[in-house]
Amino acid sequence: MAEVLVYVDHVDGAVRKPTLELLTLARRLGDPVAVAVGAGARKTAGVLAGHGAVRVLAVEGPEFAEYLVVPKVDALRAAFDAVSPVAVLLPSSAETKEIAARLAVRTGSGIITDAVDVEAGESGPVATQSAFAASFTTRSRVVRGVAVITVKPNSAPVEPAEAAGALEDLHVDFSGTENAARVVSRTPRESTGRPELTEAAxxxxxxxxxxxxxxxxxxxxxxxxxxxxxxxxxxxxxxxxxxxxxxxxxxxxxxxxxxxxxxxxxxxxxxxxxxxxxxxxxxxxxxxxxxxxxxxxxxxxxxxxxxxxxxxxxxxxxxx
CATH class of the missing domain: 3.40.50.1220 (TPP-binding domain)
Known part of the structure; x- marks a missing residue:
């Protein structure tokens, strides 16, 4: 069966809800293959397997903490080349939309952002978007390369589905980090104890x-x-x-x-x-x-x- 790459949004191995929603959507298109990067990436395998991921490609390394975006694009491109997916799904955020755009350029593919639904179509995945401040609903598909789609949080239910979730190490050749934006300091955000705004029910x-x-x-x-x-x-x-x-x-x-x-x-x-x-x-x-x-x-x-x-x-x- 065709495979669908799902970019995993996690914090030190704790998978965030939008990723689990993506796995629900990905199962409509094929077999979900999750791509987890950064510290704690390998810890995500159990949760991802419980929500339909047939494989989990994981890579950890200091590059993901030291640089913005580029190492994550490198990892997703490596997974793209290894899997030859029919689609790539990412949760919509400022960072992941930049990752999606860079991946689309590197692979010569079309991109659809801020989808609210994704389903299989005769000529490839079809994404539903709310356009012009939700005055119109559009249904679109990519006509070049592989569909790279970012999906808004809370667009799909979280539906557990047991799958193999085989954990595999992803080999990544990091390229272009010499020109990438570098993280020079971090200030932890004060926790309010409330849900993340874009993920809250x-x-x-x-x-x-x-x-x-x-x-x-x-x-x-x-x-x-x-x-x-x-x-x-x-x-x-x-x-x-x-x-x-x-x-x-x-x-x-x-x-x-x-x-x-x-x-x-x-x-x-x-x-x-x-x-x-x-x-x-x-x-x-x-x-x-x-x-x-x-x-x-x-x-x-x-x-x-x-x-x-x-x-x-x-x-x-x-x-x-």
Whole structure:
């Protein structure tokens, strides 16, 4: 059966959820072959085998920590040459989209980014994308080389499927690192204990209506009651109320959770572009004419300073 390369996103061997989603999609196209690189790569084999990977190609080395992107492209190219896949799937992020683009150039292949679904087609894999701020849905396929596709997190369910998961060492000739960007220092990000924004099943976001950084604890409390990530609109970020790393929108991060709660967010196209593919959208806004209400599944017209504390209390009571 044809094989599909799946790039593994992991932290010291702990496989992140978007990779497991990719394995679900990859099984529609062929036999998934996982490519794990960097510290702890070999530790990923057990989890990957439990989610359908027939083989796990692993390589560890100091190059992955010392340089940005290039060694990872080298490793994926080595796996590409060893496997001759029908497609290459990567989770969508700023880094992996650069890896995908570089791999596509090296292999003379076409690339599709930010897909929300992938399925087999008569002439190769077909990817579904949300275009123009999710105003249109497109179905595309690559017509040159092998399809290199990045997929948004939360686009597919995680479906365990036992497979061989044979662990194999991947030999990589690192090329071009003399001109690659080098990592000179690292500062660990302070953990909030909340899920990663782009991976979270639930996201609670605050906007201009939150009216100050001192009020964002309201948003955080609701998020914590739901086990959710916290997001913010561009207006809130530009005002300095919340970190840029939490911005949802066209110039921030794209999210596609099962539940998205927009609090005090008007619904400008810039914000909608980053969250419109969410499965269920709830808005809380005191302006009944706010554009966000044209998009939502459920809307609450009311002052968020009244609504959110009551909602948080009710959730905590029911959990109780």
């Amino acid at each position: 639930i996201v609670v976001s605050g906007g201009r209506g939150v009216n100050g950084a001192e009020n964002f604890p309201l948003i955080e409390a609701l998020a914590d009651s739901l086990g959710a990530a916290v997001g913010a609109s561009r207006a809130a970020v530009d005002a300095g109320w919340y970190p840029h790393s939490s911005q949802v929108g066209q110039t921030g991060k794209s999210v596609s959770p099962q539940l998205y709660i927009a609090s005090g967010i008007s619904g400008a196209i810039q914000h909608r572009a980053g969250m419109q593919t969410s499965k269920t959208i709830v808005a809380i806004n005191k302006d009944a004419e706010a554009p966000i209400f044209d998009l939502v599944d459920y809307g609450v017209v009311g002052d968020l300073f009244d609504v959110i504390p009551q909602l948080t209390e009710e959730i905590n009571t029911r959990k109780g």
